[in-house]
Amino acid sequence: MNIDGPAPAQDTASALFGMPWLRVVEAEPEDDGTLTVWAVPDAPARCPGCGSPASGVHEHVAAAAKDVRCGGRPVRLRLHKRRLECREPSCPVNTFTEPAPPLPPRCKVTPRLKDQAACDVTDRGVTPAGAARYAGLAWHTAHDAFAGRADQILDAPLAPVAHLGIDEHRRGRPRWRVNPETGEYELLADRWHTCFTDLSGGQRMIGQVQGRTADDAAYWLALAPPAWRDRIQAVCIDMCSIYLSAVRRALPQAQVAVDLFHVVHLAVNTLGDVRRRAIRDKYGRRGRSGDPEYGIKNLLTRNLEHLSPEQFAKAAGILGQDAAGQQIAAAWIAKEKLRHALNLRARTTGSTPCERQVRDRLFAFYDWCAQNQDIPELVSLARTISRWQDHIVCAVLSGVTNAGSESLNRLAKLEARVAYGFRNPAHQQRRVQIACARTARRTEPRVRSVTRIRKQTVTKRQHEPG
Numbered sequence: 247m248n249i250d251g252p253a254p255a256q257d258t259a260s261a262l263f264g265m266p267w268l269r270v271v272e273a274e275p276e277d278d279g280t281l282t283v284w285a286v287p288d289a290p291a292r293c294p295g296c297g298s299p300a301s302g303v304h305e306h307v308a309a310a311a312k313d314v315r316c317g318g319r320p321v322r323l324r325l326h327k328r329r330l331e332c333r334e335p336s337c338p339v340n341t342f343t344e345p346a347p348p349l350p351p352r353c354k355v356t357p358r359l360k361d362q363a364a365c366d367v368t369d370r371g372v373t374p375a376g377a378a379r380y381a382g383l384a385w386h387t388a389h390d391a392f393a394g395r396a397d398q399i400l401d402a403p404l405a406p407v408a409h410l411g412i413d414e415h416r417r418g419r420p421r422w423r424v425n426p427e428t429g430e431y432e433l434l435a436d437r438w439h440t441c442f443t444d445l446s447g448g449q450r451m452i453g454q455v456q457g458r459t460a461d462d463a464a465y466w467l468a469l470a471p472p473a474w475r476d477r478i479q480a481v482c483i484d485m486c487s488i489y490l491s492a493v494r495r496a497l498p499q500a501q502v503a504v505d506l507f508h509v510v511h512l513a514v515n516t517l518g519d520v521r522r523r524a525i526r527d528k529y530g531r532r533g534r535s536g537d538p539e540y541g542i543k544n545l546l547t548r549n550l551e552h553l554s555p556e557q558f559a560k561a562a563g564i565l566g567q568d569a570a571g572q573q574i575a576a577a578w579i580a581k582e583k584l585r586h587a588l589n590l591r592a593r594t595t596g597s598t599p600c601e602r603q604v605r606d607r608l609f610a611f612y613d614w615c616a617q618n619q620d621i622p623e624l625v626s627l628a629r630t631i632s633r634w635q636d637h638i639v640c641a642v643l644s645g646v647t648n649a650g651s652e653s654l655n656r657l658a659k660l661e662a663r664v665a666y667g668f669r670n671p672a673h674q675q676r677r678v679q680i681a682c683a684r685t686a687r688r689t690e691p692r693v694r695s696v697t698r699i700r701k702q703t704v705t706k707r708q709h710e711p712g
């Protein structure tokens with residue numbers, strides 16, 4: 247039953263209790279620490295059939311509901327309602343219960359207690375089990391309240407996205423079992439999610455699908471409205487041909503940039519491979535502490551410009567001693583030549599790079615790898631880089647990185663740990679999405695335009711070239 251007009255003025259106790267249309271008549275602490283609050287409706291009682299005032303009282307009924315804590319104590323609301331009579335001859339209604347808007351009929355939990363549990367999960371990172379325990383509710387009640395609130399946020403239409411990030415995220419641990427016939431381990435389940443992130447705006451994670459195939463990613467993109475897809479200018483991915491084919495299929499107009507962190511990571515891994523092979527060739531065993539090459543392995547992975555002159559002299563001295571060292575040095579130089587090309591991005595230099603310059607430096611990297619074609623790892627690295635060259639150049643020129651997607655992986659993992667793992671993938675998806683949309687979509691979005699990001703990059707501290 248709807249009641250029009252403003253709620254009546256309340257006495258002090260009712261105002262403190264904070265429910266309009268209810269008047270508190272008594273509060274009584276119980277032995278178990280609960281506070282029982284007795285209240286009566288404070289709304290005009292009119293017949294729902296004819297609208298005339300009630301003619302008399304038929305009977306008294308009591309309703310009880312759990313309410314939000316007061317001063318740390320659980321509260322039980324006891325509502326005394328009257329069943330009233332209508333004696334209008336033409337009215338089909340004989341009796342009706344007087345309305346109490348804050349507590350709908352047959353509710354055992356006040357709506358504001360459910361709201362509190364939903365907010366605890368959505369905004370404070372509490373699990374539904376924790377929120378339910380604090381509110382004194384069943385798990386499913388707290389979870390349903392959270393799901394209702396979260397779905398409302400997640401189902402809202404997306405704001406336009408200029409730069410989209412696509413990344414994979416592992417759901418739980420892979421499961422193995424021993425094959426009784428062969429005695430070998432075989433993979434039972436290895437489940438992944440594909441996450442979509444707004445890299446240029448403030449929406450953070452905007453979508454997630456189960457699986458990490460091209461079809462999975464393309465499926466999510468195909469579900470988005472065509473007008474929203476058309477406004478995507480660039481997509482940032484890891485060096486992953488699966489997502490590249492999905493983007494080519496669903497977003498033919500968008501430029502594709504690869505995340506430069508993964509490019510450098512590949513070069514550092516190649517350097518490690520060369521070092522391990524060269525040490526095995528030289529000593530006939532794996533490296534150990536005491537070997538000169540082993541002692542500088544961490545220096546080689548650092549950026550050249552971050553080495554002190556003494557550290558550089560130490561590494562160069564050790565690598566110059568024999569043929570094994572020369573091979574490691576060649577891989578080290580290749581890594582730095584590749585970084586030299588990537589360092590042209592505006593975030594590092596403070597000025598917009600020129601495409602010719604980037605391609606020239608990449609050519610110098612290929613040239614170096616060709617000069618050292620007796621090192622198979624370098625040939626393989628050069629092949630991979632040349633396959634992704636256009637996307638690397640795009641990333642250097644546009645300054646788009648997938649760091650925004652990678653940073654959310656940690657939040658997603660934290661959600662799974664706080665929950666002690668998930669059995670239900672749909673529940674996990676909802677919890678991860680709402681946690682990763684935390685600061686942006688759930689509250690007022692921080693709108694950052696693409697041009698503003700460029701301005702920020704230009705004013706960054708400049709690194710001294712190595």
Ligand SMILES: [Zn+2]
Pocket residue numbers: 293294295296297298332333334337338339
């Ligand atoms: Zn009536």
